[in-house]
Amino acid sequence: MSDQGWKHDDLARDLAQHLRSDKRLVWTDMQLGPSGSPRPDVYTLERSYSKPLPTAYECKISRSDLRSDTTSGKWQKYLQYAGAVIFAVPEGLCTPAEIPTGCGLIVRKAQAWRHVRKATRAHVSLPMDACMKLLIDGVGRTVGPHVPHPRRLELWSEHKAVRKKFGESVALAARDIAAAQETAASARASRDEAWKRLDREVAAKREYLMGQVQKDAAEFEAVKRELIEWLGIEDASSAFGVRRRIAELRAACDADARVARAERALCDALRSLRHMTKTFEGLTQEQAA
Incomplete structure (x- = not known):
C-alpha cells in the first residue's frame, strides 16, 4: 500500500485503462524480449507503422521505491525498447524535480490522470526479439475496455x-x-x-x-504593470488616474504634431523667400549690365 492508499497493480491497471484507445495498444507487466529483459509496468504502442511511439510507464506508489529506481538508473533499461520513459505516481508523492532528466511524469489526481511533465522522446527501433514477443505472447494480453463478466x-x-x-x-x-x-x-x-x-x-x-x-491573468497583470510603469503612474493609482495620464500623453502628442506642422510651414516659407531673393538679385544684375 502506498502513502496515498494506492496498490501498485491497481495503479497500473487504472493507468492502462486511461491510456487505452482505438489508436493505441496497451500492455501491463509485459516482458519485452527474452528472459531477463525489462518488464515495464505499462507499455504502449500507437497503431501506426511509421510512428509507433513506443513508451514505457513506471508506476511508483512510495517515495522509497521511487528513489531506489531513480538513483540506480533502472529506468534506463527501458530505453532499448521505448523512445520515452514516464513515471506514474499518485498525487503528492513527488515533484517534477525528483524525476530524472528526460523522463516524463504523469500524476493520478482524485478524478483523473494528468501529465505534469513531458518526456524527451528519442527515436528507437524495436529489436526483433521484442517484436516477436509482442506478436506471439502479447497480442492476447493487450488491455481492453472493462466489461463486467457474469458468473x-x-x-x-x-x-x-x-x-x-x-x-x-x-x-x-x-x-x-x-x-x-x-x-x-x-x-x-x-x-x-x-x-x-x-x-x-x-x-x-x-x-x-x-x-x-x-x-x-498573470501575463495580463504583468503587462498592465509594465504599462503603468511606462506611463509614469504609481501602482496604486485608480482607473481614473490612468485615464487622465493617457489623456495628458495624447494631448502632448497632439501638441508635438502641431509644432511639427508649424516647423514644416516655416521651412517652406524660408525656401520660398530664398528663391525670391535669388530671383530679385538676378534681375538687378541684368539691369545693371
Missing part, C-alpha cells in the same frame, strides 16, 4: 436448483428474470463506468482550462 457457472447451478424444486416452467421464468437482472446490472455497470470516465475527463479539462485562465 455463468453459479447462475447455472441456481437455475438447476430452481428446476428441481419448482419445475421446469417456473425455472424458465426464473431464468428469464435472472437474465434480465443480469443484463440490467451489466448495463448499469457500463453506464456508471462511462459516467466516471466522463467525470474524470471533464475534471481534467476544467483543471487545464483553469490553469490557462490563471496563466493568462
